[in-house]
Amino acid sequence: xxxxxxxxxxxxxxxxxxxxxxxxxxxxxxxxxxxxxxxxxxxxxxxxxxxxxxxxxxxxxxxxxxxxxxxxxxxxxxxxxxxxxxxxxxxxxxxxxxxxxxxxxxxxxxxxxxxxxxxxxxxxxxxxxxxxxxxxxxxxxxxxxxxxxxxxxxxxxxxxxxxxxxxxxxxxxxxxxxxxxxxxxxxxxxxxxxxxxxxxxxxxxxxxxxxxxxxxxxxxxxxxxxxxxxxxxxxxxxxxxxxxxxxxxxxxxxxxxxxxxxxxxxxxxxxxxx
Amino acid sequence: xxxxxxxxxxxxxxxxxxxxxxxxxxxxxxxxxxxxxxxxxxxxxxxxxxxxxxxxxxxxxxxxxxxxxxxxxxxxxxxxxxxxxxxxxxxxxxxxxxxxxxxxxxxxxxxxxxxxxxxxxxxxxxxxxxxxxxxxxxxxxxxxxxxxxxxxxxxxxxxxxxxxxxxxxxxxxxxxxxxxxxxxxxxxxxxxxxxxxxxxxxxxxxxxxxxxxxxxxxxxxxxxxxxxxxxxxxxxxxxxxxxxxxxxxxxxxxx
Numbered sequence: 001x002x003x004x005x006x007x008x009x010x011x012x013x014x015x016x017x018x019x020x021x022x023x024x025x026x027x028x029x030x031x032x033x034x035x036x037x038x039x040x041x042x043x044x045x046x047x048x049x050x051x052x053x054x055x056x057x058x059x060x061x062x063x064x065x066x067x068x069x070x071x072x073x074x075x076x077x078x079x080x081x082x083x084x085x086x087x088x089x090x091x092x093x094x095x096x097x098x099x100x101x102x103x104x105x106x107x108x109x110x111x112x113x114x115x116x117x118x119x120x121x122x123x124x125x126x127x128x129x130x131x132x133x134x135x136x137x138x139x140x141x142x143x144x145x146x147x148x149x150x151x152x153x154x155x156x157x158x159x160x161x162x163x164x165x166x167x168x169x170x171x172x173x174x175x176x177x178x179x180x181x182x183x184x185x186x187x188x189x190x191x192x193x194x195x196x197x198x199x200x201x202x203x204x205x206x207x208x209x210x211x212x213x214x215x216x217x218x219x220x221x222x223x224x225x226x227x228x229x230x231x232x233x234x235x236x237x238x239x240x241x242x243x244x245x246x247x248x249x250x251x252x253x254x255x256x257x258x259x260x261x262x263x264x265x266x267x268x269x270x271x272x273x274x
Numbered sequence: 275x276x277x278x279x280x281x282x283x284x285x286x287x288x289x290x291x292x293x294x295x296x297x298x299x300x301x302x303x304x305x306x307x308x309x310x311x312x313x314x315x316x317x318x319x320x321x322x323x324x325x326x327x328x329x330x331x332x333x334x335x336x337x338x339x340x341x342x343x344x345x346x347x348x349x350x351x352x353x354x355x356x357x358x359x360x361x362x363x364x365x366x367x368x369x370x371x372x373x374x375x376x377x378x379x380x381x382x383x384x385x386x387x388x389x390x391x392x393x394x395x396x397x398x399x400x401x402x403x404x405x406x407x408x409x410x411x412x413x414x415x416x417x418x419x420x421x422x423x424x425x426x427x428x429x430x431x432x433x434x435x436x437x438x439x440x441x442x443x444x445x446x447x448x449x450x451x452x453x454x455x456x457x458x459x460x461x462x463x464x465x466x467x468x469x470x471x472x473x474x475x476x477x478x479x480x481x482x483x484x485x486x487x488x489x490x491x492x493x494x495x496x497x498x499x500x501x502x503x504x505x506x507x508x509x510x511x512x513x514x515x516x517x518x519x520x521x522x523x524x525x526x527x528x529x
Contacts, residue, residue: 003360006354006357006360006361007360009351010351010354010361010366013351013370016407017370017410017411018369019388020385020388023384023387023391024384024387035387035391036391081288082285084281084284084285085281085284087278087282088278088279088280088281088282088285089282089285091278091281091282093279096279100282100286100289103289103293103294104289106297107293109460109511109515110511111464111467111468111507111511112465112468113468113470113488113507114300114468114504114507114511115296117488117492117500117501117504118297119292119296120492121296121299121300121501122291122292122295122296124497137292138292141288141292144288198375201377202375202376202377204377204378204379204471205471205485208471208489209492219377219380220377223377223379223380224379224471227383227386227475228474232383240380240384243376243380244376247375247376248368251368251372251375
């Protein structure tokens with residue numbers, strides 16, 4: 001009975017949580033311009049989206065493109081900046097380390113709107129005209145701390161002597177960096193990159209304040225403008241459905257892989273023990 | 275070794291330009307009039323502006339209510355998910371955290387559309403409902419994380435020593451899970467108190483939150499007043515984060 005109640009609670013929550021997403025997914029298979037009315041089964045919206053054949057709504061595709069390009073660049077730069085920073089911070093001591101760690105936490109604690117407004121004022125103050133570049137810089141600002149936090153634990157677990165040993169054995173610092181440090185830090189760098197990428201994809205407020213007035217749209221700002229206009233672009237329905245599916249599949253794959261690795265490690269440990 | 279600490283320099287410079295300087299600029303713009311002269315007018319304007327004050331009160335109220343609802347609904351869910359006898363499948367957990375990875379605006383839009391189709395009146399009720407929808411995973415996940423890592427033998431010990439399961443929960447499990455609750459509060463309260471687009475979607479612009487008036491002021495080039503309002507929000511955030519951090523450290527020391 002208790003087991004049943006517990007399961008029922010979980011399932012009711014899940015059904016409620018997913019109702020809006022399922023609702024969108026169902027209505028992505030009908031042609032109706034208005035959400036909620038069913039005009040019969042059709043995959044026309046998917047066709048429109050995938051062929052880019054949208055009456056007057058072509059800007060949706062460029063918004064998607066902008067979102068991906070910005071996320072990719074921001075995540076790549078954050079990964080490099082954050083990894084180098086983490087190595088530096090790891091080797092700092094005392095007050096200096098505390099200070100920079102605190103500064104690194106600030107963008108993570110700051111609400112999006114504060115990050116957005118403060119960067120907006122910065123670009124106004126410096127007289128930089130806002131557009132692609134300012135959005136990317138802003139995204140790097142709030143993404144890098146997550147990379148630093150992902151790489152740090154790898155550094156702490158790593159034996160710092162390996163790097164020194166490589167140098168002693170005649171490796172140039174560049175070789176030691178690429179052949180010793182980077183392979184050791186790679187898992188942290190990759191998870192930092194993924195985190196940064198998804199943070200950037202998710203962002204609305206910071207982009208909203210730093211994109212300027214040149215008409216640059218990401219998916220978030222497109223949706224915001226679209227919803228304010230009233231009528232929602234119907235092709236958003238298949239797009240959202242596809243995004244939900246991709247995220248779900250990615251998470252499942254990552255988790256199943258992790259579970260497998262964990263299992264393997266567990267067996268390995270057992271083998272070593274006996 | 276000594277040389278590699280220099281590697282933090284580029285990032286330090288970056289942080290100073292893109293984090294410290296912008297925050298200082300909020301302060302600077304907040305205490306300036308349009309011509310660049312010093313004034314406290316922007317800040318006193320907020321305290322005499324009835325609309326802004328009531329919006330501020332509504333924002334705090336909505337954020338608190340959302341956070342409390344998320345704890346009340348999310349804690350039992352996290353607890354059930356962390357217990358092997360109730361949940362063996364990792365897929366359920368993934369289903370719970372998946373929304374964290376999807377654009378909040380998109381999810382909110384879907385929710386708001388569903389409310390409209392169901393004929394619900396967009397207002398305070400749908401606002402709370404939608405915010406809880408949006409932020410519940412951010413409460414469940416940290417609590418679940420703490421509960422799943424918790425040493426089960428503590429609870430066994432309490433029960434062996436004669437505590438009822440109910441008592442064992444309140445005296446052992448619940449206090450030990452406080453760090454999870456604290457980070458959940460941080461992850462729910464902060465975004466809800468500062469949101470602007472989400473509330474507009476969920477109430478059809480009927481209820482304004484504090485974030486919305488900041489955005490309106492900045493967008494209509496009232497930078498100084500917008501900066502003053504941002505400064506007030508920063509202070510709220512600072513207080514909240516200090517509170518949660520103290521809590522986390524204090525409770526963390528217990529383990």
